[in-house]
Amino acid sequence: MSYPSPLQELITKVKETRERRLKETYPRLKPEEKEKLLKQFHPDYRAETFATLRVGPNAGDRTPKELAALLEADSSLDPNKLALESPDYTCDVLVIGGGGAGCAAALTADDHGARVIIATKLRLGDANTMMAQGGIQAADKENDSPAIHYLDVLGGGHFENVPELVEALVTDAPEAIQWLENLGVIFDKNPDGSMKTIHGGGTSRKRMHTCRDYTGAEIMRTLRDEVKSRDKIIVLEFCPAVELLTTPEGEVAGAVLLNLNLNSYLIVKAKNVIIATGGSGRLHYQGFPTSNHYGATGDGLVLAYRAGARLAFIDTMQYHPTGVAFPQQIVGQLVTEKVRSLGAQLVNIQGEQFIFPLETRDVVASAIIRECSENRGIKTPGGVDGVWLDTPMIEILRGQGTVKRELPAMVRQFARFGIEIDKEPILVFPTLHYQNGGVAIDPFCSTNVPFLFVAGEASGGVHGRNRLMGNSLLDTIVFGRRAGKAAAESAQKRPDHLNLTLNHLEKWRRLLKEKGVETKVFSPVLLPDYTRKKA
């Protein structure tokens, strides 16, 4: 297919300016310039797309309308129709979600002697973790330190991150890398064994560890294989959680699962529950396309919220600056930040740079939105706007063959639609990528609800108002392991007999009534609906 001729003509502009741009560095923005750009163009600042929550622990806080509707929704369950007194499964630790955080938690809980069940919505490993390409951060080089890493994380998060969580993240990081390596993850290395590391947006040291551009896939398939090798871990696939179970005292004691194949409910009694359900890109906030996997519908936030857990930073989402804007078939899919780390520049319709390519993601995304809304973007045949990402520059800067060697997944993705990214630039526009906030946790992944733990993208606080590339894979491993250990230890201290109820749901329904919140929405939604709406 390749580019239609109007776009090919525009590419000439990119080529014409390339020689000059090779020598030019676009200046980094000053703090005040960043603030201004964000306020004018970042989607988080579009007040009309937010709603203020009326019920629950975060009443008074604002969040995107789409998420608010689900947080204030009803459950589809009828407590009278469930046989809570005879659970289908009993365990020490129920892990909800089979991505990076879920598997890391399950393995660690198993290491600590707990009886573990993983309940997951699709197949084990069908998760955002599988899609991460760019890399995972850890300050393990001579010129780096956990303290330098700490400062970078805070700068990215607008200095609002929870300090104790960031401390845990950067301190555990090298050990997390070693843990993965011991499970068989293959990191990119030099012949002497030292890690090949690169920069990411907002990093002051090259501390991004990579596995070609399949970093998340390499981690996820390894974790999945290890989970499947453990005799004691029970994996329930296609069994999403639809509600937590609580004791009469309001403590968590298990969950109700929905078997998607049989359309029947399963009751799991658990001494501790770890929510590791990941993000919510498939809710398409503000109508944005998304890079997320099919099951990323924010279920964990809904389940935790109804049980009384406090959420943090749910008024900020991450829009990855470089989502695919063309071809139509892959709009919204990710163009990894590694492309810019390797030297590709962002260029407008006149072939001019308009931002330093490795500013933090929110800043780069805002700059792209600015270019497009001030008519310096490129209209694609699908009707969306985009700007150029000048990928052939990588070949000029780093030698021929670099693109194929360093970015095989990207090359393949575009080649399927006739575009050779080592020879032609590509069109990009921000895509909904990450849920910066989530359930508030402490450094041991506890929440304000007893026996409920949360890890990974479903949790909130560590990344503050914006996450840097490579800190999220790290977060899933670090806090997944912490949650697994904490939950296994907590289970040892809890008695076997637990009285299962859905009292919290009844309480929730009363609360909705009291506050006059009328809802026709049922949540969690589990899967997006992309079937054609016939007129």
Next chain:
Amino acid sequence: MKENLIDIYIMGEHHQVPDSLTILQAMEYAGYRLVRGVGCRGGFCGACATVYRTTGDYHLKFALACQTKVEPDMQLAMIPFFPAHRPRYRLSELKGTADEVLRIYPEMLRCYGCNTCTKSCPQDIDVLGYVSAIVRGDIPAVADISFDCIMCGLCVSRCPAELVKHHAALLCRRIYGRNLAPRSEHLQKRIAEIREGKFAHALAELKGLSKKELQERYAARDIEPEE
């Protein structure tokens, strides 16, 4: 933009869909709300393995539904689950030698060398190449050649010898990562330093700074140059 509709058949059922869609999008356009057979929607998870042929042609073709555009007269079915054999093993109990792989997957020796696997791989991996490396006991080569495998299982569905090579390759990659790849001295060193508490003081100090002080430090930090 005007849509150009084409005829396709989903599990025998006739539908008209725009020719610009991927197979996955076409199924959704036709009204299927997918539960199985979809995951990442981006070519990374291998959930959407699909078999098709076009009317009048006996050849069977294999593709990832999320990465392949529809063609006129496509007759398609998904294979959302393929019962692939996977023995249990504990990596930590293995020594990391090549003969262990063949002990766990002895059937790998039965490869006919027909190369059907390579032709069916949506990732363009030289599948026979890594199968031969498994047989030769060259684990680093298996790890390298098979690295981009998304575990879709299409190569298994086509194999006359019924070999589950993607699982055997995963075992080899894990052995390589754990036992054969050179170790990073700087990583071991850093872990030891952290355990000794070398950075506790610096972190405690940063944790105690005000937002303004942190902003100043941040603005003043030196950045490692690109090259």
